[in-house]
Amino acid sequence: xxxxxxPESSPEEIPVKNNRPLKTPARPFVRLAAISALLLAAAxxxxxxxxxxxxxxxxxxxxxxxxxxxxTGSTTGFLGTGINTGNITVDQxxxxxxxxxxxxxxxxxxxxxxxxxxxxxxxxxPDGRMGWNEYFLRKHRSVYxxxxxxxxxxxxDPTIYNEIKLGKRPPSDMPEIRTATHEIAWTLFRxxxxxxxAFNDEQFPVEAFEEFGKQVIPDLNGQLPAVNPTWTxxxxxxxxxKGAVLMGHSESGFFPEQSAxxxxxxxxxxxxxxxxxxxxxxxxxxxxxxxPTLVVxxxxxxxxxxxxxxxxxxxxACNQFVKQINAAGGDAxxxxxxxxxxxxxxxxxxxxxxxxxxxxxxxxxxxxxxxxTK
Amino acid sequence: xxxxxxPESSPEEIPVKNNRPLKTPARPFVRLAAISALLLAAAxxxxxxxxxxxxxxxxxxxxxxxxxxxxTGSTTGFLGTGINTGNITVDQxxxxxxxxxxxxxxxxxxxxxxxxxxxxxxxxxPDGRMGWNEYFLRKHRSVYxxxxxxxxxxxxDPTIYNEIKLGKRPPSDMPEIRTATHEIAWTLFRxxxxxxxAFNDEQFPVEAFEEFGKQVIPDLNGQLPAVNPTWTxxxxxxxxxKGAVLMGHSESGFFPEQSAxxxxxxxxxxxxxxxxxxxxxxxxxxxxxxxPTLVVxxxxxxxxxxxxxxxxxxxxACNQFVKQINAAGGDAxxxxxxxxxxxxxxxxxxxxxxxxxxxxxxxxxxxxxxxxTK
Numbered sequence: 001x002x003x004x005x006x007p008e009s010s011p012e013e014i015p016v017k018n019n020r021p022l023k024t025p026a027r028p029f030v031r032l033a034a035i036s037a038l039l040l041a042a043a044x045x046x047x048x049x050x051x052x053x054x055x056x057x058x059x060x061x062x063x064x065x066x067x068x069x070x071x072t073g074s075t076t077g078f079l080g081t082g083i084n085t086g087n088i089t090v091d092q093x094x095x096x097x098x099x100x101x102x103x104x105x106x107x108x109x110x111x112x113x114x115x116x117x118x119x120x121x122x123x124x125x126p127d128g129r130m131g132w133n134e135y136f137l138r139k140h141r142s143v144y145x146x147x148x149x150x151x152x153x154x155x156x157d158p159t160i161y162n163e164i165k166l167g168k169r170p171p172s173d174m175p176e177i178r179t180a181t182h183e184i185a186w187t188l189f190r191x192x193x194x195x196x197x198a199f200n201d202e203q204f205p206v207e208a209f210e211e212f213g214k215q216v217i218p219d220l221n222g223q224l225p226a227v228n229p230t231w232t233x234x235x236x237x238x239x240x241x242k243g244a245v246l247m248g249h250s251e252s253g254f255f256p257e258q259s260a261x262x263x264x265x266x267x268x269x270x271x272x273x274x275x276x277x278x279x280x281x282x283x284x285x286x287x288x289x290x291x292p293t294l295v296v297x298x299x300x301x302x303x304x305x306x307x308x309x310x311x312x313x314x315x316x317a318c319n320q321f322v323k324q325i326n327a328a329g330g331d332a333x334x335x336x337x338x339x340x341x342x343x344x345x346x347x348x349x350x351x352x353x354x355x356x357x358x359x360x361x362x363x364x365x366x367x368x369x370x371x372x373t374k
Numbered sequence: 375x376x377x378x379x380x381p382e383s384s385p386e387e388i389p390v391k392n393n394r395p396l397k398t399p400a401r402p403f404v405r406l407a408a409i410s411a412l413l414l415a416a417a418x419x420x421x422x423x424x425x426x427x428x429x430x431x432x433x434x435x436x437x438x439x440x441x442x443x444x445x446t447g448s449t450t451g452f453l454g455t456g457i458n459t460g461n462i463t464v465d466q467x468x469x470x471x472x473x474x475x476x477x478x479x480x481x482x483x484x485x486x487x488x489x490x491x492x493x494x495x496x497x498x499x500p501d502g503r504m505g506w507n508e509y510f511l512r513k514h515r516s517v518y519x520x521x522x523x524x525x526x527x528x529x530x531d532p533t534i535y536n537e538i539k540l541g542k543r544p545p546s547d548m549p550e551i552r553t554a555t556h557e558i559a560w561t562l563f564r565x566x567x568x569x570x571x572a573f574n575d576e577q578f579p580v581e582a583f584e585e586f587g588k589q590v591i592p593d594l595n596g597q598l599p600a601v602n603p604t605w606t607x608x609x610x611x612x613x614x615x616k617g618a619v620l621m622g623h624s625e626s627g628f629f630p631e632q633s634a635x636x637x638x639x640x641x642x643x644x645x646x647x648x649x650x651x652x653x654x655x656x657x658x659x660x661x662x663x664x665x666p667t668l669v670v671x672x673x674x675x676x677x678x679x680x681x682x683x684x685x686x687x688x689x690x691a692c693n694q695f696v697k698q699i700n701a702a703g704g705d706a707x708x709x710x711x712x713x714x715x716x717x718x719x720x721x722x723x724x725x726x727x728x729x730x731x732x733x734x735x736x737x738x739x740x741x742x743x744x745x746x747t748k
Contacts, residue, residue, distance in 0.1 A: 050475065053425040056508065057498035060588040065556070072552050081681075086555025092588040094494065101424065118527040120468065124431035134430065152527045153492040155591025158551040161535065165548040174539040177532040178446050181460025182439070188453075214434040214466040217529025307455075 051137060056098040061240065062149070062233040063092025066157070073162030093233035094153040095146045098133070102140035107268045107370060108241050109136055110144040110234065111350075114250030114274075116180045116219045118152035119145035121249065125351040126212040127205035132350045135359050144237065144244070148252065149229040150220040160223065176222030182213050187307065189347035190300050199300055201344035203352035212351070221251070227262070234259040238266040245366060247271040250347065254278065257288055267291055269370040271362065274298060274347050276314040277321035282328075289330030292369040294362065295322055296335045298345030298352075331369055335361060425511060430472040435614065436523070436607040437466025440531070447536030467607035468527040469520045472507070476514035481642045481744060482615050483510055484518040484608065485724075488624030490554045490593045492526035493519035495623065499725040500586040501579035506724045509733050518611065518618070522626065523603040524594040534597065550596030556587050561681065563721035564674050573674055575718035577726035586725070595625070601636070608633040612640040619740060621645035624721065628652065631662055641665055643744040645736065648672060648721050650688040651695035656702075663704030666743040668736065669696055670709045672719030672726075705743055709735060 065087045071077060077084035096119065097108075111132060113121040122145060123131040133143045150156040163169045180188065183195050191206050192198040198206045221228070234255060238244040243266045246256035253275020260267045261284060270288070273296045280288065295318045301311035318334065325332035337345045340361055345352050352358065439461045445451060451458035470493065471482075485506060487495040496519060497505040507517045524530040537543045554562065557569050565580050566572040572580045595602070608629060612618040617640045620630035627649020634641045635658060644662070647670045654662065669692045675685035692708065699706035711719045714735055719726050726732065 049428065051427040051430060053427065054423065056425060057502075057505070058494055059498060059502075060585065063588045065587070068555070071555060072550055073548060074550060078552060078554065078558055083555070083558060086557040088553055088555055089584075089587040089590065094492075094589075096497070118468075118529075120432055120527050123470070124433060128431075128433075131431070147527070153494050153521070153589075153591070155492075155553075158553055158592040161548065161551050164538070164545050165551075167545060171538045171541060171545050174447060174535065176446055176448060177535050177539075178452060179462055179529075179532055180452065181442070181445060181457070181462055183460040184452055184457060210463075211434065213439070213463040214437045215468075215527075216463065217527070218532040 051134065052101045053137075054099045054101055054103065058094065058096040060092045060094055060154075061146075061236045062229060063089045066090050066159075068157075068159045068162075070159050070162035070166055070168065073158075073165035075166070088157070090155075090157040091149055091229040091233075092154060093146050093149050093230060093237075094155075095144050095237060097142065097144045098137055099142040100137040100140055103142045105371075106141050107243055107245050107366070108142035108144055109245045109247060109366075110146065110237060110241075111136075112146055112230070112234065112246070112248045112252040112255055113148065113151075114248075114252055115221075116178060116216050118147050118215065118217060120215045121348070122350055125205065125355065126208035126215070127353075128208075129205075129353075129355070132355065132359055135356055136363070139359075139363055141363075142241075144241070146230070146234070146237070148221065149233065150224055152217065156220045156223065175220065178219040178222065180216050182209070185212070185216060187304050190298065190304055190311070191346055193303060193305055199303065199344060201299075202346065203299075203342075203344040203354050204346035204348055205351070205353055212348070219251070228255075228258070231255055231258040231262055235263040235265070235267070238268075239263070242266060243268045245269040245271060245370060247273065248275070249273040249350070250275055257293075260288055260291055264288075264291060269294065269366065271296065272318065274314075274349065275318070277318040279317075280321065280324065285324045285328050285330075289325045289328035289332075291330075293322070293325055293330065293332040294335060294365050294369070295332070296349070296358075296362070297337065298347060298349045299338050299343055300346075333365060333369070335365070337361075425508065426475045427511075428473045428475055428477065432468065432470040434466045434468055434528075435520075435610045436603060437463045440464050440533075442531075442533045442536075444533050444536035444540055444542065447532075447539035449540070462531070462533075464529075464531040465523055465603040465607075466528060467520050467523050467604060467611075468529075469518050469611060471516065471518045472511055473516040474511045474514055477516045479745075480515050481617050481619050481740070482516035482518055483619045483621060483740075484520065484611060484615075485510075486520055486604070486608065486620070486622045486626040486629055487522065487525075488622075488626055489595075490552060490590050492521050492589065492591060494589045495722070496724055499579065499729065500582035500589070501727075502582075503579075503727075503729070506729065506733055509730055510737070513733075513737055515737075516615075518615070520604070520608070520611070522595065523607065524598055526591065530594045530597065549594065552593045552596065554590050556583070559586070559590060561678050564672065564678055564685070565720055567677060567679055573677065573718060575673075576720065577673075577716075577718040577728050578720035578722055579725070579727055586722070593625070602629075602632070605629055605632040605636055609637040609639070609641070612642075613637070616640060617642045619643040619645060619744060621647065621736075622649070623647040623724070624649055631667075634662055634665055638662075638665060643668065643740065645670065646692065648688075648723065649692070651692040653691075654695065654698065659698045659702050659704075663699045663702035663706075665704075667696070667699055667704065667706040668709060668739050668743070669706070670723070670732075670736070671711065672721060672723045673712050673717055674720075707739060707743070709739070711735075 248255040256270035322332040521528040622629040630644035696706040
């Protein structure tokens with residue numbers, strides 16, 4: 001290869017001769033046009049960088065008052081005033097939202113996070129790239145980010161823990177508090193075959209694994225009733241929005257379907273990412289088959305030696321679900337990413353290095369299966 | 375008082391006589407000017423409605439790995455795989471941020487929430503108005519919203535709860551989990567003298583009290599060490615931002631000062647809202663006096679019959695602090711809102727009906743005491 005050489009004269013010097021600009025009539029226009037083009041490009045770049053929102057904010061869906069007789073777990077009570085009883089709100093779901101310019105012609109997208117995580121999952125990726133929330137906004141979709149009931153900004157009912165502290169209940173009554181260690185996350189989320197080792201074509205930004213560890217938080221869903229209030233609240237959210245695409249991931253992967261079984265009104269599509277699909281009755285399949293359904297799985301499903309069957313079994317259960325929906329006249333798609341040209345995706349595919357490409361596949365599916373059938 | 379009367383002819387009809395417009399030469403210009411003004415106003419309103427962001431996202435400050443031997447509190451462990459030990463990340467602080475157009479010439483503002491709340495405090499108000507986060511953005515300030523360590527999206531260390539469930543520790547070891555009942559919130563936050571009754575000039579939107587109740591969530595600060603990791607992380611955040619105004623409220627009201635005592639670097643101002651000010655040593659006062667300080671209190675401090683002294687005592691402690699800072703050559707301001715023309719403010723003054731006016735007072739203080747001294 002030849003070494004890079006500076007040109008002997010810069011393009012700026014060419015039209016000058018004997019310290020006098022060449023009188024080429026076209027020249028100033030060419031230069032002006034070039035400057036204009038540059039200015040326009042700079043303006044366009046600035047426009048592209050800026051995010052223009054029509055509206056943003058946050059609100060709650062659901063929630064109701066309950067009386068608690070164990071407000072703090074100390075006999076003195078709140079701030080030492082002796083008050084240890086009263087009414088608190090439980091089962092509410094916090095939702096943060098942004099509406100970009102041009103969203104009127106698109107269906108809002110609700111993105112629900114998985115186990116031991118919050119809706120941070122869909123924000124800035126661990127290695128600092130744009131998350132799906134902003135990518136979808138830039139594709140003119142309104143985005144709604146709930147924290148599951150009993151997690152993060154949605155809060156949880158502290159009564160049972162305080163009752164145990166006060167000796168009113170045995171410790172064995174304590175609900176399961178679950179979190180994922182770094183070691184569990186690495187293999188379960190398919191960052192690689194064993195802790196610290198990545199797959200050759202791994203798309204998860206493993207160099208930012210430490211940052212990922214910070215978004216893993218305790219999961220208190222073990223204290224929720226059999227009908228998870230998040231399902232009911234997601235159904236309520238779709239109705240409030242007068243139509244929404246519900247997207248779930250991992251623990252919440254089948255929440256769109258669970259919400260639709262409670263009330264299918266205004267659920268315009270269900271997107272189920274990287275989860276297991278439970279067996280459904282024919283009646284349930286009939287009900288769900290009215291709503292377009294997309295199921296998404298990443299790569300390396302059978303490549304983790306410590307859990308060779310778990311992901312293939314989940315994938316197969318969802319394949320079965322997709323077939324049942326289609327057999328009932330529905331419109332269900334199984335999007336196994338390697339079959340759609342995306343390789344090396346982990347369980348956290350919304351944070352993978354090709355997250356925008358995966359998002360594009362989902363956006364195209366929404367365009368073709370949800371919005372064209374309006 | 376005279377009853378309101380409709381004028382017999384509208385201003386538009388006045389120049390018309392005998393169904394013929396008066397030939398007043400100035401008239402068409404006046405009308406054109408009026409139309410232009412209307413169009414300009416409409417355009418300005420549209421511009422004002424859109425929120426233009428240069429950047430947004432979220433990240434973590436602080437956090438480190440610890441080994442836990444009680445991952446779930448069940449002997450089977452995570453997902454029934456028997457894994458109940460491993461490394462998790464604790465003490466990390468989640469921060470959500472937005473940078474608007476024109477923020478380059480202003481110092482970023484970090485808004486920290488109080489007890490039993492998340493940074494939802496600063497978002498959409500319970501009655502659906504713009505929160506301080508967006509109001510400050512529209513005044514071209516970058517806004518950073520942390521969730522305190524052990525709260526909301528920052529997560530908490532679940533080990534001790536699981537150890538109690540597993541019988542490895544007695545229930546009395548459980549840290550205090552605190553929340554505020556509706557009854558406590560109403561009086562403690564000075565929505566009115568007794569539950570359900572508002573002060574005559576109350577600024578808190580009491581009609582939306584039910585919505586407010588949904589943002590009250592359990593507070594696990596009782597499990598944190600004496601040096602709260604949130605203080606250290608706020609100091610780290612100021613350094614990361616190369617300069618920030620730290621604002622705290624209620625439980626976190628004195629966090630800006632606590633952070634500055636750990637490391638004053640890049641803390642450009644401390645805003646302490648509605649809290650108590652602990653006694654400081656002369657050395658601490660000297661250290662803090664280097665940073666402009668604003669203390670804010672609302673109205674009705676002594677007007678809640680069940681707690682006639684608590685707020686006046688807190689106010690007096692902070693008055694003392696302000697005097698000490700000024701005596702040491704510092705620049706501290708006590709902003710008791712009624713003395714600044716704002717009446718009827720509650721403890722949740724960032725959600726009160728005059729929240730924008732209160733924000734303006736704070737923005738003006740930043741302009742005069744922080745940014746003009748650059």
